[in-house]
Amino acid sequence: MSVFHRFANPNRFLKLTNTVLPWVSGLTAISLLAGLYMAFFTSPADYQQGESVRIMYVHVPAAWMAMFVYSSIAFASICALIWRHPLADLAAKASAPIGAGFTFLALATGALWGKPMWGAWWVWDARLTSVLILFFLYLGHMALMNAFEDQERGNRAAAVLAIVGFINVPIIKFSVDWWNTLHQPASVMRMDGPSIDPSMLWPLLVMGVAFKLFYLVVLLIRIKSELIEAKLRKYRRALVDNA
Amino acid sequence: MDQLTTFFSMGSYGAYVWPAYLLTAAVMLSLLLTTLQRLRRNQAELAQLESLRAVEDQQELQKKAVRS
Numbered sequence: 393m394s395v396f397h398r399f400a401n402p403n404r405f406l407k408l409t410n411t412v413l414p415w416v417s418g419l420t421a422i423s424l425l426a427g428l429y430m431a432f433f434t435s436p437a438d439y440q441q442g443e444s445v446r447i448m449y450v451h452v453p454a455a456w457m458a459m460f461v462y463s464s465i466a467f468a469s470i471c472a473l474i475w476r477h478p479l480a481d482l483a484a485k486a487s488a489p490i491g492a493g494f495t496f497l498a499l500a501t502g503a504l505w506g507k508p509m510w511g512a513w514w515v516w517d518a519r520l521t522s523v524l525i526l527f528f529l530y531l532g533h534m535a536l537m538n539a540f541e542d543q544e545r546g547n548r549a550a551a552v553l554a555i556v557g558f559i560n561v562p563i564i565k566f567s568v569d570w571w572n573t574l575h576q577p578a579s580v581m582r583m584d585g586p587s588i589d590p591s592m593l594w595p596l597l598v599m600g601v602a603f604k605l606f607y608l609v610v611l612l613i614r615i616k617s618e619l620i621e622a623k624l625r626k627y628r629r630a631l632v633d634n635a
Numbered sequence: 636m637d638q639l640t641t642f643f644s645m646g647s648y649g650a651y652v653w654p655a656y657l658l659t660a661a662v663m664l665s666l667l668l669t670t671l672q673r674l675r676r677n678q679a680e681l682a683q684l685e686s687l688r689a690v691e692d693q694q695e696l697q698k699k700a701v702r703s
Contacts, residue, residue: 432642443646450659493662501655508651606663613670620677627684634691 402619405479409612417609423602430595438592447505449595452580453603455498458526459561461491461607465533466558469551479615481547484554485537486614490607492530498523510574518567519575522560529557 431449438445465484472480502520503513514520533550540546568577579588586593645652 437646442648444648444651446645446652447655450655454659490666493666497659497662500658504651504655504658508648606667610666610670613674617670617674617677620674620681624677624680624684627681627688631684631687 402478406616406619409616413609413612416605416612420602420605420609423598423605427595427599427602430598435592435595441509444505444508445592447501448592449599451498451501451505452596453600454494454501455523456600457494457603457607458491458498458523459564460604461487461494462526462529462554463558463561465491465554466561469554472547472551473555481551482615482618483611484533484551485547486611486618487607488530488534488537490610490614492527492534494603494607495523495527495530499527506574515574517573517575518571519564519573522564522567526560526564529553529560533557 427449431446435446435449437443465487468480468484468487471477472484499520502523506515507513533553536550536553537546540549565578567573568575580586580593580596588596643649643653
């Protein structure tokens with residue numbers, strides 16, 4: 393817990409953020425460019441799906457992020473409720489719009505892939521429906537956080553929603569095994585190792601890393617912004633009290 | 636030229652592949668830009684309030700100096 397609490401101090405966190413941010417931003421740009429190059433030029437067309445398989449290199453990383461960001465919010469919420477970690481609520485609040493964005497992308501790029509491959513933009517099967525529920529969980533989380541006059545109450549209500557809603561994450565992951573679906577089963581995160589060819593696995597992994605780094609960049613900037621807003625609120629209150 | 640046309644047609648799936656990538660770029664860019672915009676706005680307001688406080692502190696000090 394000691395490492396964890398070291399960064400509970402906002403000033404120490406800001407200092408660390410400012411040193412780390414340029415490096416993470418640079419790495420994000422490099423990995424995005426490399427991932428895009430591999431996705432379009434080094435990876436082959438699929439023997440069944442042809443060139444449409446290239447949608448995978450944004451669809452799958454976006455879907456990974458949808459679940460990863462939600463899990464991060466649930467983890468931050470536990471830290472906020474149990475240990476009252478001062479940055480945990482901020483991290484959850486800053487993450488939600490990013491996760492909602494990625495979930496929207498997973499759904500939209502999935503529709504664009506489903507139309508030519510399945511002949512339908514949308515089907516009400518377990519995978520697609522559970523991801524749609526995830527999208528609504530994000531929206532609910534964002535709405536709850538700002539629903540109360542007292543920010544503390546909003547944070548707590550949103551944290552409880554995030555933790556309860558976490559049950560949806562394993563449901564999404566295993567939905568393709570538990571229920572009949574048009575959706576492909578897992579081909580990367582499997583117990584017996586990836587079943588996808590390396591020429592397609594590598595661009596996918598590089599894009600996955602790029603999306604994770606992007607999340608880190610935007611998250612750090614948003615937390616920084618939230619910390620400044622807290623300071624602004626304090627100053628404004630002091631000004632009102634002086635007058 | 637032919638090569639370019641083949642590339643953009645994406646084996647006749649261009650109408651699905653390109654919107655998927657453009658949408659991804661649009662969502663990620665707007666996330667980044669709105670975040671940066673908010674940071675800049677907050678930083679500007681903080682600088683303003685801090686300079687206001689500095690002026691107030693100065694006046695307070697001057698008053699004390701005159702009194703004593």
